[in-house]
Amino acid sequence: MDSQVDSENAYNSESLSSKLHTSITHSSFQIFRLKKMANFKVSRVGTTPFEGQKPGTSGLRKKVKVFIQPHYLQNFVQATFNALGAGRVEGATLVVSGDGRYYSKDAIQIITKMAAANGVRRVWIGQNGLLSTPAVSAVVRERVGADGSKATGAFILTASHNPGGPHEDFGIKYNMENGGPAPEGITNKIYENTTTIKEYLIAEGLPDVDISTIGVSSFEGPKGKFDVDVFDSTSDYLKLLKSIFDFPAIQKLLSSPKFSFCYDALHGVAGVHAKRIFVEELGANESSLVNCVPKEDFGGGHPDPNLTYAKELVARMGLSKTHSEPNPPEFGAAADGDGDRNMVLGKRFFVTPSDSVAIIAANAVQAIPYFSGGLKGVARSMPTSAALDIVAKHLNLKFFEVPTGWKFFGNLMDAGMCSICGEESFGTGSDHIREKDGIWAVLAWLSILAYKNKDNLGEGNLVSVEDIVRQHWATHGRHYYTRYDYENVNADGAKDLMAHLVKLQSSIDEVNTLIKGIRSDVSNVVHADEFEYKDPVDGSVSKHQGIRYLFEDGSRLVFRLSGTGSEGATIRLYIEQYEKDSYKIGRDSQEALAPLVEVALKLSKMQEYTSRSAPTVIT
Numbered sequence: 001m002d003s004q005v006d007s008e009n010a011y012n013s014e015s016l017s018s019k020l021h022t023s024i025t026h027s028s029f030q031i032f033r034l035k036k037m038a039n040f041k042v043s044r045v046g047t048t049p050f051e052g053q054k055p056g057t058s059g060l061r062k063k064v065k066v067f068i069q070p071h072y073l074q075n076f077v078q079a080t081f082n083a084l085g086a087g088r089v090e091g092a093t094l095v096v097s098g099d100g101r102y103y104s105k106d107a108i109q110i111i112t113k114m115a116a117a118n119g120v121r122r123v124w125i126g127q128n129g130l131l132s133t134p135a136v137s138a139v140v141r142e143r144v145g146a147d148g149s150k151a152t153g154a155f156i157l158t159a160s161h162n163p164g165g166p167h168e169d170f171g172i173k174y175n176m177e178n179g180g181p182a183p184e185g186i187t188n189k190i191y192e193n194t195t196t197i198k199e200y201l202i203a204e205g206l207p208d209v210d211i212s213t214i215g216v217s218s219f220e221g222p223k224g225k226f227d228v229d230v231f232d233s234t235s236d237y238l239k240l241l242k243s244i245f246d247f248p249a250i251q252k253l254l255s256s257p258k259f260s261f262c263y264d265a266l267h268g269v270a271g272v273h274a275k276r277i278f279v280e281e282l283g284a285n286e287s288s289l290v291n292c293v294p295k296e297d298f299g300g301g302h303p304d305p306n307l308t309y310a311k312e313l314v315a316r317m318g319l320s321k322t323h324s325e326p327n328p329p330e331f332g333a334a335a336d337g338d339g340d341r342n343m344v345l346g347k348r349f350f351v352t353p354s355d356s357v358a359i360i361a362a363n364a365v366q367a368i369p370y371f372s373g374g375l376k377g378v379a380r381s382m383p384t385s386a387a388l389d390i391v392a393k394h395l396n397l398k399f400f401e402v403p404t405g406w407k408f409f410g411n412l413m414d415a416g417m418c419s420i421c422g423e424e425s426f427g428t429g430s431d432h433i434r435e436k437d438g439i440w441a442v443l444a445w446l447s448i449l450a451y452k453n454k455d456n457l458g459e460g461n462l463v464s465v466e467d468i469v470r471q472h473w474a475t476h477g478r479h480y481y482t483r484y485d486y487e488n489v490n491a492d493g494a495k496d497l498m499a500h501l502v503k504l505q506s507s508i509d510e511v512n513t514l515i516k517g518i519r520s521d522v523s524n525v526v527h528a529d530e531f532e533y534k535d536p537v538d539g540s541v542s543k544h545q546g547i548r549y550l551f552e553d554g555s556r557l558v559f560r561l562s563g564t565g566s567e568g569a570t571i572r573l574y575i576e577q578y579e580k581d582s583y584k585i586g587r588d589s590q591e592a593l594a595p596l597v598e599v600a601l602k603l604s605k606m607q608e609y610t611s612r613s614a615p616t617v618i619t
């Protein structure tokens with residue numbers, strides 16, 4: 001009897017002994033159990049607002065030194081609970097996990113205690129606090145707890161592709177019961193709450209949970225039971241992926257001596273899933289995994305899968321300018337810190353994310369069982385190239401152009417209007433969840449490769465990634481595309497540059513005169529505006545979503561300020577040119593785009609406003 005009592009009340013020994021005494025005097029254990037003391041009490045902690053807790057496109061991202069200030073994280077979490085309202089918090093089942101970056105472990109303990117105090121019924125945590133953003137979305141949508149419970153929302157602890165470590169970034173965002181990021185109505189309310197917050201609730205007496213061991217720990221609070229369920233990070237996500245793709249077909253491709261594969265998680269959370277999915281399930285060689293052990297500081301790197309930051313993969317795939325690789329793998333891919341982004345490479349070949357989504361959409365019905373019944377529609381973000389538009393037209397599919405940010409796809413998917421979508425920012429995904437999904441994109445490509453090679457894994461040449469892309473261009477034309485990023489520039493300079501570009505738009509004639517003075521071989525601008533989007537599902541309007549210059553020959557220049565940086569401003573310049581003639585589609589993209597790049601830089605007075613003579617990253 002004693003040991004049972006002890007284990008249930010281990011955290012309140014003083015009151016326990018007095019109760020125990022009472023129960024023994026009344027010689028009725030039953031009475032004692034019913035009146036059992038709580039494991040924790042609710043403590044109300046006074047606080048004052050912090051400035052700048054406005055969640056951006058993907059939650060709140062700040063330097064760790066900002067987040068670790070006393071009450072900083074707590075204020076944001078309480079503001080979120082208050083914005084959700086008691087109906088979505090009391091009795092709720094909340095997922096709390098992330099990409100494992102520095103400060104995650106502390107944050108998980110704090111959020112768990114605050115959840116308990118706010119009346120949440122269960123907190124679900126991926127083992128070691130690790131769940132990729134797509135895995136969180138899958139868990140929210142698909143996981144069923146041992147007691148039949150379903151998740152009602154999630155705190156995702158990540159700053160995505162931003163570096164991690166004590167001097168780098170931390171982040172937090174809230175996802176709703178559909179597995180997608182909270183809509184603007186909620187994030188605005190969270191922000192309002194952060195400006196007036198006076199107190200937060202936290203459980204006192206609740207111990208830190210051991211997040212490294214799978215299992216359920218149960219506690220008793222003033223409002224009843226509170227469970228912490230630590231579960232395997234990959235099982236639910238894997239189950240969902242298995243229902244989408246033909247795993248045996250992919251396994252056959254991976255085991256073919258003609259094929260070789262490489263995956264770089266850049267020390268982000270995707271490494272955990274990759275080992276299980278690619279190696280244990282699909283039979284890839286363990287040596288094909290690079291940087292797949294998650295690290296709190298991503299090994300000191302920048303966990304963004306692009307040609308600049310995914311250096312090791314780029315070198316392995318034979319794309320490094322300084323290192324020559326004699327025998328690169330046939331296929332390579334990388335992920336960002338939280339595993340929702342992807343970069344796909346072939347042997348010595350880069351697939352632009354804009355082409356990637358178009359090619360996946362073009363082949364999905366044949367190559368991916370989940371889509372065998374047809375696609376409901378496709379969508380891309382505005383700065384993403386128009387390669388997908390051509391596929392949509394060709395296949396007679398519903399098509400949507402939305403502002404940057406994955407949440408805009410969510411509404412379309414919830415309304416059954418969109419199956420596949422993608423962004424130039426290395427995000428690709430489908431309506432299986434409500435986040436982009438890096439591993440899904442890799443499996444989609446492996447499915448296409450498996451499909452195209454289904455009859456020649458024995459004899460004949462392998463149809464390579466490059467073959468698939470070139471074939472696509474030959475059929476649909478090619479969108480030459482590049483993005484120039486100017487990271488961490490002076491915020492006022494960036495604002496002035498944008499204002500200058502908007503002002504120019506008032507006279508297209510003047511713009512064309514300026515352009516002719518810069519390059520006479522560039523076509524005329526026919527339309528210029530700031531992109532605005534009216535959501536076809538809820539009618540909401542998003543303004544100022546990027547500055548566009550549209551040219552007569554289909555070329556486009558787009559300028560945007562990043563919504564995901566944590567310091568200064570980042571200007572993104574997107575340059576695109578369409579070529580239909582087969583003899584013009586094989587050029588080097590930087591070379592093909594050089595005239596438009598020159599126009600963009602001079603028209604925007606980039607160097608004048610940013611004091612930068614070159615971008616930080618070119619993709």
Ligand SMILES: O=P(O)(O)OC[C@H]1O[C@H](O)[C@H](O)[C@@H](O)[C@@H]1O
Pocket residue numbers: 057058160381404405406407423425427561562563564565572
């Ligand atoms: O605002 P940016 O830095 O260009 O980033 C834009 C990207 O941010 C996040 O990753 C969002 O999830 C993406 O949907 C979006 O494309």
Ligand SMILES: [Mg+2]
Pocket residue numbers: 133160161336337338339340341
């Ligand atoms: Mg990310």
